[in-house]
Amino acid sequence: MNAQVGDVFGSGVFGSGGGRRCVVALRLRRLASAVALATVPAMSMSMDMGAWQWSSQGLLDIRARASETDATQLVPEPERVGPEPRRFATTTALSLQGWNGPWTATAAGRLFARTHRREDERAAGLRVDELHAEYALTPVHFLYGGRRHVVHGRSLGVNPLDIAIDPVDLDQALDSDRRRAEIEGQDLLGFESLLGDRFTLTGYWTPGERALLAGAFTIPEWNADLTMLAFDDDERPGAGLSLSHTLGEALLAYADVVVRRGRDRAVVRADRGPDPVPGAWFVEEGDASRHFAQSSVGLGYTLDSGATFNLEYYFDANGYSDREWGEITGLIADNDRIRDDERRRESATVNLLRLSGHLRRLTLRRHYGFFRAQHPGLFGRALAAELTVLHNLADRTGSLGLRLERETAPDVFLGVEGRWLYGDDLDEFALRPGELSGSVHVTVNF
Secondary structure, eight states, X not given: OOSOOOOTTOOSSOOOOOOOOOOOOOOHHHHHHHHHHTTSSOOOOEEEEXXXXXXEEEEEEEEEEEEOOOOOSSOSOHHHHSOOSEEEEEEEEEEEEEEETTEEEEEEEEEXXXXXXXXXXOSEEEEEEEEEEEEEEETTEEEEEEEEOOOOOOOSSOOTTOTTSOGGGSOTTSOHHHHHHSXXXXXXXXXXXXXXXXXXEEEEEETXXXXXXXXXXXXXXXXXXXXXXXXXXXXXXXXXXEEEEEETTTEEEEEEEEEEESOOSOEEEEOOSSSOOTTOEEEEOOOTTSEEXXXXXXXXXXOTTSOEEEEEEEEETTSOOHHHHHHHHHHHHHHHHHTTSGGGHHHHHHHHHHHHHHTOSSOOSSEEEEEEXXXXXXXXXXXXXXXXXXXXXXXXXXXXXXXXXXXXXXXXXXXXXXXXXXXXXXXXXXXXXXXXXXXXXXXXXX
C-alpha cells in the first residue's frame, strides 16, 4: 500500500492541516451500519474477517454555537441569509479502513443533528464524505476510484491550489485538520505512480467536471519539494505549482500559485440607463478568455516548545479592484438610504439580498495578509491554542479567530472558539453578518 491512511477526522488538537493520501472502498450498507455503531459509547475496533482486515476510528462532537445578529448595510435582514444566533449540534463521524492483498479500502461519513437550522438545511441526516477503493497494480503503481479528498498546496490562510472546493464551505469553527476533512470529497477515477525515490506522478478524472495531472518532486539537495499540476476544468482550466524549502531546522518557506482562465466572480454595475431605477444594478459579463493568477507566499517557524508561527501574503487577481469595489459599496450605500423610504423599502432589500448572494466568498478583494500562531501546550499543560488573522490590506478590515482546547481525559477534549469581524461600515468584513460568533464543544475520539 503506497500510504497509510491518516486520522481522517484529526487528532483533537490543532495540527498544521494539509493533504492526505487516503486509499480505499466499502459498500454503502457497511458504512450505514458502521456509523450506527458510532452512536454507542466510544470504542476502537480492529477485526479480521477472513482475508480482509478492518480498523475504525471516529469522534463524537457536541457543539453549541452563538452569533450576534446585528444588521449590516449589505445584510439589513440577517435572519434571512446570515448565521443563526444560536445552534446546538451533534456530529458522529466514523472512518473505516480495510486491506486485503493488493486491495485497500476506506469509507468516512457523518451522522449529524442540529437545531435552529436555516431553510436550506436539514435537521438531521447521514452524509458520506469518502467512499473509495485502490488497487495496487505493482508495488509502485496504483489505481483508485470513488469519492475521495484530493488536496494540493500547503498554504494555511487561503490555498489557491485547493481547486476542488469552495473555501466558504470550510467550517472555520473547526480545527485545521477537521476543517478540510469534514466536507464531501470528489467522485473520481485516478492513478498514482512512484517513479523512483524522487518523483510521483498522479492524475484523476472527475466525470463532467475536471481532469488533472500532477507531478511531485523531492529535491533533498535543496531541502525542497516541488509539485506542478495542470487541469482541464469545464469552467476555469489552468495550471499551478507548489514549492516548499526548509531553511535550517526551524524555518520553512513555501509558495502556492495557480493561473486559471476566466473570472469566478460577478462584475457589478449600477443601472445608468435612460430611465434608471434608484439602487438597481446588473451583472456585466467578464472576459472568459483572460487568465487570472492567485498566489500565496508564506514563512513558517517552529520553536523547540512546538509552537509554530505562519505569516502569508495572498494575492487574487480575480478580486475586485478599487474602482469595482467603489461601485459595489456605492450601490450598497444607495440602497441603504432608499430603505428609509417605506414605499421603496422592499425593492431596496431585494437589491441587497441579491447582491449579498454574489458576494458570498471567503475573500473579495486582491491583497491579504494571514497570520497564524499555534501552541500545542500552553503553560506546560495540555491546552492547545490557535490564533488566526485574515487581514484585507486594502481597507484594513479582517477576521480574527481564537481557539482553545484542552484534553480533560484520555481522548476527550473540551474547547472554545470565537471569531470577530472588524472594520468600518462599508469595509469588506464589516459588511458580513455575524460580527461576533463563538462556540463551546466537547469532542470524544475513539
